[in-house]
Amino acid sequence: MVTVRAPATSANLGSGFDVFGVALDRPADVVHVEKADRTTIEVTGVGRQYIPTDPDRNVVGAVAEALDAPAHIRIDKGVRPSSGLGSSAASSAAAAVALNELYDRGFSREELVPVAAEGEAVVSGEAHADNVAPALLGGFTVATDGGVTAVDADIPLVACLPEIVVSTRDARRVVPGRASIEELVHTVGKAATLAVGMCRRDPKLVGAGMDDRVVTPARAELITGYHEVREAALEAGAEGVTVSGAGPSILGVCHAGDRTRVAAAMLDAFDEADVAARAYKTRVGRGAEVFDI
Ligand SMILES: Nc1ncnc2c1ncn2[C@@H]1O[C@H](COP(=O)(O)OP(=O)(O)O)[C@@H](O)[C@H]1O
Numbered sequence: 137m138v139t140v141r142a143p144a145t146s147a148n149l150g151s152g153f154d155v156f157g158v159a160l161d162r163p164a165d166v167v168h169v170e171k172a173d174r175t176t177i178e179v180t181g182v183g184r185q186y187i188p189t190d191p192d193r194n195v196v197g198a199v200a201e202a203l204d205a206p207a208h209i210r211i212d213k214g215v216r217p218s219s220g221l222g223s224s225a226a227s228s229a230a231a232a233v234a235l236n237e238l239y240d241r242g243f244s245r246e247e248l249v250p251v252a253a254e255g256e257a258v259v260s261g262e263a264h265a266d267n268v269a270p271a272l273l274g275g276f277t278v279a280t281d282g283g284v285t286a287v288d289a290d291i292p293l294v295a296c297l298p299e300i301v302v303s304t305r306d307a308r309r310v311v312p313g314r315a316s317i318e319e320l321v322h323t324v325g326k327a328a329t330l331a332v333g334m335c336r337r338d339p340k341l342v343g344a345g346m347d348d349r350v351v352t353p354a355r356a357e358l359i360t361g362y363h364e365v366r367e368a369a370l371e372a373g374a375e376g377v378t379v380s381g382a383g384p385s386i387l388g389v390c391h392a393g394d395r396t397r398v399a400a401a402m403l404d405a406f407d408e409a410d411v412a413a414r415a416y417k418t419r420v421g422r423g424a425e426v427f428d429i
């Protein structure tokens with residue numbers, strides 16, 4: 137048996153739609169795999185009642201198929217599905233690493249990115265790699281058609297998850313089909329600022345770059361209380377706040393000493409909007425880890 141832990145991730149970071157992602161040091165999924173003649177799936181943990189065990193509908197089934205690695209796969213969910221925290225990607229990445237190890241396939245982490253992205257195609261309709269890349273490689277990642285670049289950033293974060301369900305598939309439908317040249321110039325400037333901030337491990341620069349005028353405003357409408365929570369977090373010391381992935385989680389970047397205050401402010405603002413929520417005080421973390429063979 138092989139056991140792998142893969143972290144939650146936050147994709148987009150405002151200016152990097154379908155490109156940027158970070159691994160969070162918590163929460164995480166744990167996946168156990170054992171060789172079998174055909175793939176079977178068992179799910180325990182957070183939100184298990186919403187996750188199919190049919191290999192054709194669970195992301196890990198697509199990963200097992202892509203690696204030609206049938207197995208009994210047990211997923212212990214720590215990342216709530218439809219959270220905007222890369223729940224499906226955490227399972228896909230963990231399964232890709234575990235099955236690669238179990239069947240001794242010899243793929244590198246970079247080579248496993250498109251394999252794990254096959255799982256994303258099952259749930260969102262597109263094999264976007266911006267969650268599976270950081271879940272596999274850790275740190276801050278830039279996923280493009282040409283491959284993935286990873287930077288070992290260390291930035292304090294708060295991820296606030298409200299009890300609202302937003303499926304990535306639905307949230308992709310509200311993304312505008314076009315952007316103006318002014319919006320493009322604005323986004324490029326913000327994205328470049330954010331990337332430099334990650335390389336310098338500078339929360340202020342990362343926060344300044346965590347903004348876009350095209351995708352985030354459309355997605356914010358799907359999250360009750362988004363504007364109030366964002367304002368509250370900024371007032372409490374966050375350097376930048378945006379929708380995490382496709383939502384409904386909201387991600388704040390801040391200085392380490394401000395995480396407790398920022399988390400409390402976000403929870404209070406959701407409470408004011410009559411939305412129950414939980415906050416993860418976290419930071420940019422490591423990628424998938426094999427911890428039992
Ligand atoms: N192993 C899995 N883990 C989480 N969700 C899964 C898994 N397999 C299939 N799903 C389905 O994927 C959807 C959640 O994925 P998604 O909407 O991308 O959420 P998230 O933003 O948390 O990744 C749910 O419909 C869920 O049933």
Ligand SMILES: N[C@@H](CCOP(=O)(O)O)C(=O)O
Binds near residue numbers: 153154220222264
């Ligand atoms: N780039 C994707 C990211 C989806 O992230 P998730 O954590 O919500 O699955 C998108 O914005 O659609």
